[in-house]
Amino acid sequence: MKLIGSYTSPYVRKISIMLLEKGITFEFVNESPWEPGSHVAAHNPLGKVPALVTDDGQTWFDSPVIAQYLELLGIAPALLPREPQAALWERQVEAVADGILDAAVLLVRERQRPAAQQSEELLRRQREKIVRALDWLEYNLNEQRIDIDPPRLGAIAVGCAIGYLKFRRVAAGWCATRPLLVRMADKLFERESFARTEPPAS
Numbered sequence: 643m644k645l646i647g648s649y650t651s652p653y654v655r656k657i658s659i660m661l662l663e664k665g666i667t668f669e670f671v672n673e674s675p676w677e678p679g680s681h682v683a684a685h686n687p688l689g690k691v692p693a694l695v696t697d698d699g700q701t702w703f704d705s706p707v708i709a710q711y712l713e714l715l716g717i718a719p720a721l722l723p724r725e726p727q728a729a730l731w732e733r734q735v736e737a738v739a740d741g742i743l744d745a746a747v748l749l750v751r752e753r754q755r756p757a758a759q760q761s762e763e764l765l766r767r768q769r770e771k772i773v774r775a776l777d778w779l780e781y782n783l784n785e786q787r788i789d790i791d792p793p794r795l796g797a798i799a800v801g802c803a804i805g806y807l808k809f810r811r812v813a814a815g816w817c818a819t820r821p822l823l824v825r826m827a828d829k830l831f832e833r834e835s836f837a838r839t840e841p842p843a844s
């Protein structure tokens with residue numbers, strides 16, 4: 643199995659962590675979608691990572707789809723509950739975590755533009771999304787609706803989102819008012835799968 647991705651992509655990290663947690667052997671093919679001459683679009687028409695190429699030549703892309711594919715292999719540990727409604731909830735937690743990433747990635751790219759060209763409106767909207775989503779996670783942790791021990795897909799996605807906020811220094815003060823999220827992230831970062839996929843210092 644080949645995982646096409648970059649070491650700094652949090653969506654790729656989510657899939658790498660799933661593969662590591664399940665003990666699935668894979669080859670990591672380091673491809674930046676932003677490099678001229680990148681081969682990413684040959685695997686995913688959207689030109690985004692991750693993409694997964696299976697040993698029998700199937701290609702899957704968009705991290706939630708890859709996550710579903712990996713679960714369908716039936717390799718323990720299961721990272722989604724068997725019960726359909728519980729599995730849907732897990733996907734919703736994943737969607738919120740991925741949504742934090744979507745907003746953070748937009749924010750980071752906007753901040754890389756010359757200051758005079760940056761849109762204050764865009765930056766504000768993305769920051770608001772991140773704040774609301776972090777609050778939603780803290781609330782649902784308090785309600786004990788998110789499994790941490792052992793983590794399932796939702797928690798893994800949340801860990802990747804928090805890891806990316808730290809890595810790109812987005813929403814720097816997020817931890818001040820969200821103790822449950824801090825504890826959850828600390829616990830996740832102790833896991834070997836998270837340690838082995840930490841983004842390189844840039």
Ligand SMILES: N[C@@H](CCC(=O)N[C@@H](CS)C(=O)NCC(=O)O)C(=O)O
Pocket residue numbers: 650651652653675676688689690691692703704705706740747
């Ligand atoms: N919804 C996608 C998002 C993937 C994504 O945006 N990946 C970024 C890297 S962090 C990318 O490849 N961006 C290239 C582009 O937008 O052209 C997923 O979950 O796989």
